[in-house]
Amino acid sequence: GAGVSQSPSNKVTEKGKDVELRCDPISGHTALYWYRQSLGQGLEFLIYFQGNSAPDKSGLPSDRFSAERTGGSVSTLTIQRTQQEDSAVYLCASSFLTGLNSPLHFGNGTRLTVT
């Protein structure tokens, strides 16, 4: 079946503009995560949605970052007033549940470049 789909695959934007990144998780997956990987860095946790629970936003680096998950499916990560340090690959992942037997399935990411 289809995996996690992210769009766009690449995005170049000017500093100060807003961007929206989209994630289509695997159908039926209740957990959805956003991570980012800056150049030479590991996977930085941003936000986590699990079913109807309140999202864990503890990883969002500033109030310019926000995310929504509509209808328990598609998620949008929004970055307002982008800065050059926001340049990174933004990865979305989903899983059926959370736990040992529900590993995350990642999309191929959106490469964001802020000029």
Add this chain to the structure above:
Amino acid sequence: DQQVKQNSPSLSVQEGRISILNCDYTNSMFDYFLWYKKYPAEGPTFLISISSIKDKNEDGRFTVFLNKSAKHLSLHIVPSQPGDSAVYFCAAAGGPSSIRNQAGTALIFGKGTTLSVSS
């Protein structure tokens, strides 16, 4: 503060030898651990996992060892193959029984170790 640490950014091994990738964690609420593998321009893919009630889990050439008292885990690949060359991420989380929230803690990743296997 990093809750999951991979202190070796890179590791080079010859084909056929053992690769040992290490990971340390600080959060005592973590009760399951996973390893992911990542090739360039692709998302990470799941490799192997272990629950805190075990100290070893094996899957083919891959074995993960967990030392809870030391808050340390390692991934052993034997024999190593050139196709194993990738970035390996250690990850940890607390299960749904964690008191932090009903859904459990988020899955936290280390910074990764780049493994190069030469033929």
